[in-house]
Amino acid sequence: MKLLRAEFQNFRMLRDLELNFSSDPEKKLTVIRAANESGKTTILHGLQWALYGDAALPGKGEGFRLHPIDWNASEGKRVPITATVEFELTTYRRVSGDVRETRRRYRLVRSAFEDVDSQARRSASTVKLFALNETGASPIDAPEAVINDELPPELREVFFTDGDRALSFIEADVALSTKRERVQRAIRSLLGLGVIDDAIKHVRKSASEVNRKAKQVGSGSELNRIASRLEEMENDREKFEADLEDAKQQFGAFDEKVDDIDRKIAAALQKGDKEKLQKDLDQAKREIKRLDDQLATANKEHSALFRSRSIATDLLAPLLGRAFEKLEELHDQGKIPNTTIPVLQDRLSAEICICGETLESGDPGGEKRRAHIQKLIDDSQRADEIQEIITDLYYGAKPRQADGDSGSSVWLEEYKAVVERRDGLQTLRDEAGRKFRALEMQLDELPDTDIQGLRETRRQYKDQRDRHLSRQSSIETQLTGLRREREDLEANRDRLLREQKKGARILAELEVTQDVTKVLQSAYERITNEELHKVSELMNNIFIEMIGADPEQGAIIRHAEISREFDIIVYGPNDRTLNPDRDLNGASRRALTLAFILALTKVSEVEAPNVIDTPLGMTSGYVKRSILRTAVRESSQLVLFLTHDEIAGCEEIIDEAAGVVFTLTNPAHYPKMLVNDPGVAERKALRCECDHRSECQLCQRRADAQAELEMAS
Amino acid sequence: MADRYFNPFQAIDINVPVEFHEAFTRYCQRSADAVIDQSPFPRMVDLWFLSVCVAARLGLEPADTTKYDTRKIIDGSIFGSDPWRVHQLMLIAIGKTGDVHIVSEPRKMMTLASGLAVAGLPKVIEMLKDGDAEPIWNLSDAVDSLLRKEKAA
Numbered sequence: 001m002k003l004l005r006a007e008f009q010n011f012r013m014l015r016d017l018e019l020n021f022s023s024d025p026e027k028k029l030t031v032i033r034a035a036n037e038s039g040k041t042t043i044l045h046g047l048q049w050a051l052y053g054d055a056a057l058p059g060k061g062e063g064f065r066l067h068p069i070d071w072n073a074s075e076g077k078r079v080p081i082t083a084t085v086e087f088e089l090t091t092y093r094r095v096s097g098d099v100r101e102t103r104r105r106y107r108l109v110r111s112a113f114e115d116v117d118s119q120a121r122r123s124a125s126t127v128k129l130f131a132l133n134e135t136g137a138s139p140i141d142a143p144e145a146v147i148n149d150e151l152p153p154e155l156r157e158v159f160f161t162d163g164d165r166a167l168s169f170i171e172a173d174v175a176l177s178t179k180r181e182r183v184q185r186a187i188r189s190l191l192g193l194g195v196i197d198d199a200i201k202h203v204r205k206s207a208s209e210v211n212r213k214a215k216q217v218g219s220g221s222e223l224n225r226i227a228s229r230l231e232e233m234e235n236d237r238e239k240f241e242a243d244l245e246d247a248k249q250q251f252g253a254f255d256e257k258v259d260d261i262d263r264k265i266a267a268a269l270q271k272g273d274k275e276k277l278q279k280d281l282d283q284a285k286r287e288i289k290r291l292d293d294q295l296a297t298a299n300k301e302h303s304a305l306f307r308s309r310s311i312a313t314d315l316l317a318p319l320l321g322r323a324f325e326k327l328e329e330l331h332d333q334g335k336i337p338n339t340t341i342p343v344l345q346d347r348l349s350a351e352i353c354i355c356g357e358t359l360e361s362g363d364p365g366g367e368k369r370r371a372h373i374q375k376l377i378d379d380s381q382r383a384d385e386i387q388e389i390i391t392d393l394y395y396g397a398k399p400r401q402a403d404g405d406s407g408s409s410v411w412l413e414e415y416k417a418v419v420e421r422r423d424g425l426q427t428l429r430d431e432a433g434r435k436f437r438a439l440e441m442q443l444d445e446l447p448d449t450d451i452q453g454l455r456e457t458r459r460q461y462k463d464q465r466d467r468h469l470s471r472q473s474s475i476e477t478q479l480t481g482l483r484r485e486r487e488d489l490e491a492n493r494d495r496l497l498r499e500q501k502k503g504a505r506i507l508a509e510l511e512v513t514q515d516v517t518k519v520l521q522s523a524y525e526r527i528t529n530e531e532l533h534k535v536s537e538l539m540n541n542i543f544i545e546m547i548g549a550d551p552e553q554g555a556i557i558r559h560a561e562i563s564r565e566f567d568i569i570v571y572g573p574n575d576r577t578l579n580p581d582r583d584l585n586g587a588s589r590r591a592l593t594l595a596f597i598l599a600l601t602k603v604s605e606v607e608a609p610n611v612i613d614t615p616l617g618m619t620s621g622y623v624k625r626s627i628l629r630t631a632v633r634e635s636s637q638l639v640l641f642l643t644h645d646e647i648a649g650c651e652e653i654i655d656e657a658a659g660v661v662f663t664l665t666n667p668a669h670y671p672k673m674l675v676n677d678p679g680v681a682e683r684k685a686l687r688c689e690c691d692h693r694s695e696c697q698l699c700q701r702r703a704d705a706q707a708e709l710e711m712a713s
Numbered sequence: 714m715a716d717r718y719f720n721p722f723q724a725i726d727i728n729v730p731v732e733f734h735e736a737f738t739r740y741c742q743r744s745a746d747a748v749i750d751q752s753p754f755p756r757m758v759d760l761w762f763l764s765v766c767v768a769a770r771l772g773l774e775p776a777d778t779t780k781y782d783t784r785k786i787i788d789g790s791i792f793g794s795d796p797w798r799v800h801q802l803m804l805i806a807i808g809k810t811g812d813v814h815i816v817s818e819p820r821k822m823m824t825l826a827s828g829l830a831v832a833g834l835p836k837v838i839e840m841l842k843d844g845d846a847e848p849i850w851n852l853s854d855a856v857d858s859l860l861r862k863e864k865a866a
Contacts, residue, residue, distance in 0.1 A: 299749040302849060303742070307759040309797050314860055315766040316801060323808035330813065389803075389816045397800045409860050415853060565745050 001150045002637050003047075003609050004105065005086040010067055010079050011046045013039050013666070015684040021609070021639055022659025023088060029632050029657040030639040033647060033692055034664040035673065035701065039685030040641035041162065044613050048160050050083035050110045051147050053125055056156055065120040066112065070683050073116050082111040086132070089150060090607065105132040108143060151608055154189030157182075158600050161612045181252060184566040186600055187532060196524045200517060207513035208234050213506050214497060223496040226489050233486050240479050247472040254465035261458040268451050277442060284436040291429045293577050298422045305418060310410040320397075327394045344377050529564070535596075535603045536562040542634060543595035546627045547588050556583065560592060568596060586618030591627050598634040609637040616646040625650055632657045644701070647692045654692045661691035663699045675700040720799055721819035722789030727761060728827060730781035733834050736760070737786060740841055740848060750847035758791045760837065761830050762798060767840075768833030769805055770859065775828025789823065802826050 003021040008014035017039070021030045034040045045057060054061030067079035085108045092099050112125040129143030140146065151159055188194075208231065215227035269278035305311060313320070343354075351359045353369055360366040443455065494510065497503030540560050547557060557578065560570045570578045570592065578584060584592070594615060601610055615631065616624050628650050632638055647654065654661065664685045667678035676697050678686060688698045695701070729737065741754040754760040768775070792798045806815045806822040809829075815821055837852075844851030 302853070303749045303753055303755055306753055306763060306852070307755050307795070309795075311856065312762065312766050312798070312801055315763075315770040315856075316805065319769045319808040320801070320804045321808075322811075323804040326807055326811065326813055386814060386817045390813055393800055393803055393816065397797075397804060412857060412860055415857060419853075563745055 001606075001608050002088045002090075003085065003611075003639065004088055005084075006043075006047060006050070007082075007084040008043075008046050009082040010071075011049070011081055011083055012042045012066060012068060013683055013685050014042055014046055015068055015682060017043075017664075017685050017687060019043065019662075019687075020660055021637070023637065024659040027657060027659030028635065028637050029654070029659065030637075031647070031654055031658050031661040031692060032639070032641045032664060033644065033661065033690070034641060034685075035643055035666070035669065037669070038664045038666040040613050040664070042685070043641070044160055044162060044611065046083050047085060047611060048156060049125075050085045050108060051151060052153050052156060053110065053127065053144075054122075055153070061122075063120075065114070066122060067114045067116060067120065068683065071116055077116050078113045079116060080111065080113055082109065084109045106130065106140070106146075107132055107137060108147070150606070152189055152606070154185060155600070155604065155606075155608075158186055158597050159608050159610060161594075161597055161610065162614070181566075183562065183568060183596075187535060187562075187566065188528070193524060193527065196520055196527075200520045200524070203513050203516050203520065204234070207510065207517070210506060210509045210513060211493075214493060214503075214510070217497070217500055217502050217506060221496075223493060223500070226493045226496070230486065230489055230493065233482055233489075237479070237482055237486075240475050240482065244472060244475045244479070247468050247475060251465055251468040251472060254461050254468060257461045258458060258465055261454055261461060265451060265454050265458070268448070268454060274446070274448075277439065277446075281436075281439050281443070284432065284439055287432045288429070288436060289579065291425060291432055295422070295425050295429060297574075297576060298418065298425055302418045302422060305411065305414055308411065308414070310414060314409045314411045324397075327390065330390060331394060344373055348373055348377075531603060532562060532564070532566075535599050538599035538602060539568075539592075539595045542598055542630055543592050546591040546595060546630050547623060548626065557588065560595075562596075568592065587620065587623045587627075590615070590618055591623065594627060594631060598631060601636075602634055607636050609639055610635045611639040611641075613641045614643065614646065615640055616642065616650070619646075621649065625653060628653050642692075651692055658692075663688050663690040663695075665699045669701075673702050675702055720789065720792050720796065722792055722799065722802065722823055725789040725819060725823045726785045727758065727787050727789065727791075727823075728778070728783035729761065729786050729834075730778075730783050730831060732781075733831075733838075734784060734786075736834070736838050736841075740838075750849045753841070753849035753852055756791070757786045760834075761786065764830040764833035764837045765802075765805065765826050766833070767836050767859070768829040769809075771833070771836065773829065773832040773836075775809070775825055776831035778824065778827050778831055781831065789819075805829070 002023045004023055005021065006019045008017050010016075019032070022028060032040070032043070048056035049061075049066075057064045066081050071079055086105065087108070088103055088105050091102045091104070093102070107130045108127065109130075110125050110127045112123050114120055114122040127143050129140045129146060130137035131140055147153075211227050211230050211234075215224050215231065217223065266278055266282070269275070269281075347353055348359060348370065351361075351366070353359050353373070357369060358366040359370050359373070361370065443451070446452070494507055497507045497510075539562065543560050544557075556572045558571045558573060558575070560568065562568055570584060572578045572583065594612070597610065597612075601608060610631070612631075616627060619627060624646075631640075632653070664687055665674065665678065666683065667674070667680040667686060668683045670677050678698055680686065686698060688696050690696050690699050737757050737760060740752050741757045741760055742749065742752045754763075792802075802822055803816050806825055807813055809825060840855035841848040841852045844854060846854075
């Protein structure tokens with residue numbers, strides 16, 4: 001999908017605004033220049049409302065006013081609100097072996113009426129889709145289905161991104177479970193895994209029906225009892241899975257609340273002149289986190305000792321020694337190395353025979369000799385199969401064997417180092433824990449009632465959070481038990497069915513459902529893992545390229561990845577994990593989230609626009625330019641809302657990449673920020689055709705005028 | 714070495730008696746959230762390979778795997794990530810049989826290694842359990858003693 005045009009009437013401050021977007025593949029960037037409070041975020045909401053309805057508005061539209069706040073009631077007490085989006089879809093079909101590309105244009109119109117009162121009640125919106133052609137517009141049924149296919153609603157936040165909000169994919173002040181859930185949801189939606197989920201549910205239902213048949217066959221017998229129990233267990237499983245999902249969500253919600261209270265306590269401490277205590281607490285928390293990360297790394301190193309080459313080499317030393325004696329014998333007999341083939345292959349590539357004759361392909365004699373040598377190689381390969389393996393084995397394993405002969409154990413040295421590291425870190429961690437508890441006690445003793453109230457609320461939220469975590473563990477355990485019991489019962493049921501005359505057909509049906517379920521489940525896992533890996537790799541490449549120009553960050557950031565648990569992790573030297581809040585500067589954090597969003601869009605292979613509000617905030621210099629350049633390259637259509645500050649320094653890239661540039665102005669900014677009076681009393685976004693390098697009567701800003709005066713003087 | 718010999722075990726399944734499956738579930742990390750001290754092995758193949766090594770070290774005879782009800786834990790393509798294990802499996806086969814020609818028979822080599830794994834698994838499980846600490850420390854101490862004992866001998 002490519003966005004072509006949008007039009008808004010009475011959508012908040014977009015009273016009457018038309019936008020157009022570049023659809024030129026060579027100039028795929030559209031820049032909407034706008035200062036803060038000039039309608040950027042409103043346009044982002046407006047586009048999403050047009051495409052997805054109220055569900056895409058903040059708070060799902062609940063209590064979110066749409067009509068202009070300064071609407072004059074004399075114009076009517078029910079405000080008509082309309083958003084129109086025109087877009088182009090490209091389809092491909094095969095015609096006599098060729099691929100034919102067809103482009104069609106559509107217009108989507110969404111409208112609603114809203115009361116002008118404090119409650120701002122709104123009618124359900126109406127949406128219509130039209131196919132545009134030479135002669136006019138033809139209506140199309142089920143517009144939601146078309147939008148869902150082209151811009152899946154689950155990926156809405158990937159296609160329409162608020163640069164600041166997007167940081168919640170990685171920011172430390174957002175609960176881990178929330179970050180995970182957002183990344184997971186985006187990736188799973190991208191892969192369309194809902195289809196496989198539905199298929200698994202469908203097959204399970206079929207399996208339950210076949211199980212009912214088995215119950216009837218063995219009426220009143222052991223078979224009947226087992227089939228009945230399996231039926232009950234299927235109901236239990238569904239209930240447990242629903243409970244588990246609920247427990248996870250509740251845990252996430254309370255986790256968020258605990259984080260929120262922590263922030264409030266920090267603010268209260270600063271207000272209450274307890275900055276020192278707050279500073280010490282923050283420092284202690286950071287120290288604990290740092291040590292926990294280091295301990296986790298040391299634990300991994302310990303675990304890696306059991307997959308290391310050294311443990312195998314040391315344990316196998318006596319046996320491998322005997323095997324090597326055998327190989328040495330062959331070496332002494334001249335059977336190792338096997339050199340015939342490499343020598344002949346070398347001659348062929350040099351195109352000169354050992355005797356000095358040419359082996360060139362164009363030469364008739366050379367061609368003949370080449371064929372002869374190739375035959376020698378083929379014959380030799382067949383005869384030397386074993387010798388070849390042994391040669392490789394001898395030279396491949398010999399260096400390590402020599403190490404093993406030294407008598408010292410490499411593994412024991414590695415183990416000693418790991419023990420020292422783990423013990424040392426544990427001592428530091430215990431000490432940091434004690435320090436933190438002492439600070440907590442100081443906090444408990446503070447006479448400040450606000451802080452004590454907040455701490456009490458925190459304790460309650462934490463209890464609730466822990467209760468849901470414990471509930472989660474208990475349900476997971478019950479599900480594991482249920483799975484085991486079901487496997488045993490199924491094995492017994494199948495055995496009893498085999499003994500029944502009518503059982504064979506039912507058994508065959510059951511086997512089919514079991515096989516199909518296994519195939520679907522493994523497909524689900526495989527797709528998730530493979531695609532996750534692709535997004536992770538691409539995100540890393542884009543991220544590293546974006547921040548490559550920043551020597552300060554370049555020195556500490558090694559790579560970034562998305563873990564199997566859907567966490568976005570950044571690594572520093574020696575594979576230490578970095579804290580995005582503390583170790584990454586604002587530009588890197590922004591680059592990381594943009595890299596994630598662009599990678600997701602690219603891997604999804606959905607031709608979709610990326611509409612991003614303030615993508616370059618907190619960035620500057622080379623990194624800012626690098627982010628912009630990479631984003632333009634990786635996106636199929638890029639629409640950026642940029643402030644004047646964000647544009648500064650990137651003008652040449654915009655000259656080169658942008659097909660459309662225009663400016664939005666908020667007349668309410670006069671006289672503080674605008675030089676000239678726009679002559680408009682209402683609060684509304686006004687468009688002018690000024691690009692990133694020009695300004696007019698309407699959009700000339702005060703800071704710009706002052707700068708000009710300074711330059712003139 | 715030609716590429717086709719890079720991993721001769723590529724298409725061969727690694728099977729383990731059903732009675733050991735619980736140990737594989739318990740002692741191998743199945744997710745990034747796994748508690749490493751309780752589940753020391755990064756992957757199932759690591760527990761399997763260590764069992765082969767321990768059996769070889771202790772001079773145990775390979776068990777007859779046909780007598781067990783076995784299930785696949787993984788296939789031989791896993792050795793692609795640690796190619797040195799391919800060499801070690803070949804050297805174990807040569808060392809155990811005294812015959813270098815066995816290197817051209819990957820199934821025979823894998824049967825021998827699987828037999829050693831079955832013989833070594835009870836010992837490794839004992840090493841994980843035997844001690845007052847978590848499995849990772851119990852196992853580390855046991856491997857330490859095993860290597861030192863032989864050195865001293």
